[in-house]
Amino acid sequence: MLFTLLTKGVPFRRVSDMIRQLRTGEASEGGMSSLQTLALSLSSRIGVGSIAGVATAVASGGPGALLWMVVAALLGATAAYGEAVLAQVYKRRGHGEDLGGMPYYIKYGLKAPWLASAVALTTMVAYGFILPGVQANNVASSARLAFGVDGWQVGLALAAVLGLIVVGGTRRILKPPPGRSGGFLAHVA
Numbered sequence: 001m002l003f004t005l006l007t008k009g010v011p012f013r014r015v016s017d018m019i020r021q022l023r024t025g026e027a028s029e030g031g032m033s034s035l036q037t038l039a040l041s042l043s044s045r046i047g048v049g050s051i052a053g054v055a056t057a058v059a060s061g062g063p064g065a066l067l068w069m070v071v072a073a074l075l076g077a078t079a080a081y082g083e084a085v086l087a088q089v090y091k092r093r094g095h096g097e098d099l100g101g102m103p104y105y106i107k108y109g110l111k112a113p114w115l116a117s118a119v120a121l122t123t124m125v126a127y128g129f130i131l132p133g134v135q136a137n138n139v140a141s142s143a144r145l146a147f148g149v150d151g152w153q154v155g156l157a158l159a160a161v162l163g164l165i166v167v168g169g170t171r172r173i174l175k176p177p178p179g180r181s182g183g184f185l186a187h188v189a
Contacts, residue, residue, distance in 0.1 A: 047135055048138040052142075090108045103117070139158060
């Protein structure tokens with residue numbers, strides 16, 4: 001809430017600018033449009049927890065839980081905005097792609113390379129080993145309950161999809177489908 005007050009509600013004041021940028025924004029040097037960048041950002045923020053977490057909150061706290069989730073999301077939007085701004089300010093170019101995120105703005109913004117290394121290591125362990133297991137378990141449990149699919153089959157399919165994404169990087173995600181020009185999300189807007 002403090003960030004929302006300090007920025008005078010920037011996520012709310014700048015909604016029209018956001019919509020204009022999504023509609024007319026051109027691709028950056030890295031070849032990503034504003035819409036593609038938004039889609040990649042949302043893909044890292046929205047997961048199984050957005051579905052299972054909401055269902056659990058409503059089951060535990062009733063429909064009033066939805067109100068508090070919306071309030072928390074609106075107030076948290078300013079923190080997400082600040083994180084996105086820092087990521088843009090301190091990103092670096094490497095291997096033909098833009099590289100950035102927490103370790104970059106800690107290393108270059110706070111001038112704390114030791115802390116950036118610790119955050120990078122923690123993030124690698126969390127996103128590489130711990131968090132995908134939680135997500136995969138939720139997906140496998142849901143598939144077993146809804147369709148009777150064994151957990152190992154769901155795990156194998158998820159591992160294959162994740163492998164394709166990790167090996168190809170953002171270029172593979174944004175590559176146009178066969179027979180279409182422009183980025184994968186170029187025709188959505």
